Amino acid sequence: MSTPARRRLMRDFKRLQEDPPTGVSGAPTDNNIMIWNAVIFGPHDTPFEDGTFKLTIEFTEEYPNKPPTVRFVSHMFHPNVYADGGICLDILQNRWSPTYDVSAILTSIQSLLSDPNPNSPANSMAAQLYKENRREYEKRVKACVEQSFID
Amino acid sequence: MADENDNDRIDDNQKPEKMFTLKKWNAVAMWSWDVECDTCAICRVQVMDACLRCQAESKKDSYGKQDCVVVWGECNHSFHYCCMSLWVKQNNRCPLCQQEWSIQRMGK
Ligand SMILES: [Zn+2]
Ligand SMILES: [Zn+2]
Ligand SMILES: [Zn+2]
Numbered sequence: 001m002s003t004p005a006r007r008r009l010m011r012d013f014k015r016l017q018e019d020p021p022t023g024v025s026g027a028p029t030d031n032n033i034m035i036w037n038a039v040i041f042g043p044h045d046t047p048f049e050d051g052t053f054k055l056t057i058e059f060t061e062e063y064p065n066k067p068p069t070v071r072f073v074s075h076m077f078h079p080n081v082y083a084d085g086g087i088c089l090d091i092l093q094n095r096w097s098p099t100y101d102v103s104a105i106l107t108s109i110q111s112l113l114s115d116p117n118p119n120s121p122a123n124s125m126a127a128q129l130y131k132e133n134r135r136e137y138e139k140r141v142k143a144c145v146e147q148s149f150i151d
Numbered sequence: 152m153a154d155e156n157d158n159d160r161i162d163d164n165q166k167p168e169k170m171f172t173l174k175k176w177n178a179v180a181m182w183s184w185d186v187e188c189d190t191c192a193i194c195r196v197q198v199m200d201a202c203l204r205c206q207a208e209s210k211k212d213s214y215g216k217q218d219c220v221v222v223w224g225e226c227n228h229s230f231h232y233c234c235m236s237l238w239v240k241q242n243n244r245c246p247l248c249q250q251e252w253s254i255q256r257m258g259k
Contacts, residue, residue, distance in 0.1 A: 004194065004204040011195045011203075064193060065237050097246040098238050099192035 005063045009033050012102040024106035026057065034059045038106055042145060043114045047138040051145035055085075055109070057102065067096040070105060074148045077140040079116040079127035087112070088122040192247055193234035199259070202231035223255045232257060 009028065016026060026038030036057040042048030054073040060066055070092055072085035080088045091100065091108050100108075121127030129137035190196065194203040201219040222232040228247045235252070243252050 002207055004202075004207050007203045007207060008194055015195075065241060097249075098234070099246045101195070 003061055005059060005061045006033050008064055009036075009059060009102075015101060016103050019103070021103050021107045024103075024110055026055075026102055026106055034061075036102065038102075040106060040110050040113070042148075043110060046114050047141035048113045048145060051148040053113075053144075053148055054151065055106075057105070064098040064100065067092045067100075068105070070109065074151050075144055077123070077126050077137075077144045078113065079118045079121050079123055079130050080112055081126075082122040086122070088120055191230045191234055192228075193230055193238060196231070198229050198231060202233045204233050205231075220257050220259060222257045224250070225253045225255050226250045227255070 010033065013028060013033075023041040023043060024038065026036050029035045029037060036059075038055045038057055040053045040055065042051035042053065051074075053076065055070055056073055057068045057070050059068040070087050072081055072087065074085075076085065082088065087109060089108065089112055091097070092105070116127075116130055118127040118130045126137065126140070129140065189198065191198050191202060196203055196206070198221045200206075205219040220232045221229050222235050223229045224245050226245050226248050228245050230246075238246060239252055244250060245252050
């Protein structure tokens with residue numbers, strides 16, 4: 001069965017393979033194109049550097065008119081990531097555009113790691129440390145980076 | 152003056168031949184659309200082909216081509232009408248430039 005959403009996801013996957021953005025990768029799970037596994041490598045010159053952070057992306061049949069649900073599987077310490085791995089990012093909520101694809105989603109999340117937005121915190125502790133105690137923030141992030149090797 | 156006469160004589164005797172005569176000229180211009188204009192950014196299929204929804208729903212022989220039209224907004228961005236009509240129900244803005252969406256023209 002090939003619905004418009006599934007066909008679009010096949011195109012997303014093709015584009016991701018032909019023109020892979022640096023520092024991210026993703027692929028549909030073996031038996032369901034509506035659920036993807038992805039990895040974001042921590043961007044250079046950030047405390048996330050060297051981390052390999054795993055995510056799941058769940059699409060509905062309304063994709064690309066509705067954004068997918070993206071969640072970190074790896075433990076994260078980031079002002080805009082909830083304790084359950086959910087991500088607070090405008091383009092995945094109210095600023096979603098049906099022109100985005102998996103590449104665009106993953107690269108946006110990658111840039112969120114470099115540039116957190118502490119004004120809309122999903123993790124208030126991380127947001128507070130990011131603003132007030134950068135050294136402690138980086139220490140907590142580094143712990144996540146090390147954890148990401150084991151996961 | 153002698154010089155001028157000489158020149159005249161040469162001109163009379165050896166009229167410079169035209170290098171060639173242009174009888175027919177076919178202008179060939181190569182052009183292509185910007186990728187962004189050519190491809191519907193919503194379903195990622197060329198706007199001149201049927202959108203993914205029509206491709207999924209119609210039989211292989213028809214491809215739904217006759218119904219799947221292109222729509223241009225005032226911002227000059229183009230999409231399949233099918234793709235855009237679903238999106239504007241949710242947010243009446245152009246998904247590429249975020250301008251208020253209003254249709255400039257429709258067609259193929
Ligand atoms: Zn389309
Ligand atoms: Zn269509
Ligand atoms: Zn536009």
